[in-house]
Amino acid sequence: MPPKKRGEHSGxxxxxxxxxxxEDLRRLDGAPLVWALKKMLLLxxxxxxxxxxxxxxxxxxxxVVGNRDWRVIWRGISDERGMLTVEIAEVWxxxxxxxxxxxxxxxxRVAALGDTPVRRSLEAIVGDLGRAAKAVQVTPxxxxxxxxxxxxxxxxxxxxxxxxxxxxxxxxxxxVDAWTDFITRQR
Numbered sequence: 278m279p280p281k282k283r284g285e286h287s288g289x290x291x292x293x294x295x296x297x298x299x300e301d302l303r304r305l306d307g308a309p310l311v312w313a314l315k316k317m318l319l320l321x322x323x324x325x326x327x328x329x330x331x332x333x334x335x336x337x338x339x340x341v342v343g344n345r346d347w348r349v350i351w352r353g354i355s356d357e358r359g360m361l362t363v364e365i366a367e368v369w370x371x372x373x374x375x376x377x378x379x380x381x382x383x384x385x386r387v388a389a390l391g392d393t394p395v396r397r398s399l400e401a402i403v404g405d406l407g408r409a410a411k412a413v414q415v416t417p418x419x420x421x422x423x424x425x426x427x428x429x430x431x432x433x434x435x436x437x438x439x440x441x442x443x444x445x446x447x448x449x450x451x452x453v454d455a456w457t458d459f460i461t462r463q464r
Contacts, residue, residue, distance in 0.1 A: 290324035290353070292317050292399035297386050299402055306409055309343060314413040316340050316349050317399055324353050333384050348379050425452035432456060 294302070305313060319326050319340070327340040330350070340349040403410045425433075425444060429452050433439045437459040444452055 290321055292320050293396040294399060294402055295386070295390055295394045295396050297390070299397060302402065302406070309347070310406070310409055311413060312343050313347065313349065314399075314403065314410055316342050318413065320349075320351065321399075330380070334380060334387070337383070337387075350379070350383050423449040425449050429453065429456060433459070 302310065302313060325338070327338045327349075329335070330337045330339055334350075337350055337352045341347070342349060403413050425447055426449065429449075430441065430444050433444045433452060433455060434441050437456065439455065444455070447455065
């Protein structure tokens with residue numbers, strides 16, 4: 278899939294943090310913590326904000342926070358719902374750390390975590406941070422509707438005569454309702 282341009286995503290994005298990024302946030306407090314969280318909130322509405330990274334970090338982007346000593350580094354991925362999901366890969370280079378150091382740390386994290394790191398939603402992190410993050414309002418994570426089970430798709434196609442594309446556009450609950458309607462009409 279070609280990369281999307283700024284503002285070209287299919288709706289609001291979800292922001293997730295990897296374990297090391299959560300630890301970066303926990304080391305902050307006061308204004309720097311709130312600034313970092315607000316930069317992450319920007320990603321909910323504009324997940325392609327900031328600048329793309331180069332070299333071994335192609336595919337990741339950065340936002341500069343505060344007085345340019347801090348970085349939010351992330352990558353955008355699309356989940357199975359087609360909704361753009363933003364995964365925060367690394368949050369901070371705090372204080373006197375230079376750009377080179379934060380990117381070297383980011384490369385170590387990418388190598389250690391692999392392609393599918395364990396992650397937590399920004400919503401859950403803000404809840405955990407409690408009063409320290411009180412000024413931040415996060416969009417709740419959307420719950421993915423489940424797709425119909427393959428056996429149900431087969432029955433609706435072969436027994437009820439529905440079109441496969443129509444069934445695949447249904448949630449699991451809608452497909453069960455369609456099957457129930459079909460079998461109750463048969464009596």
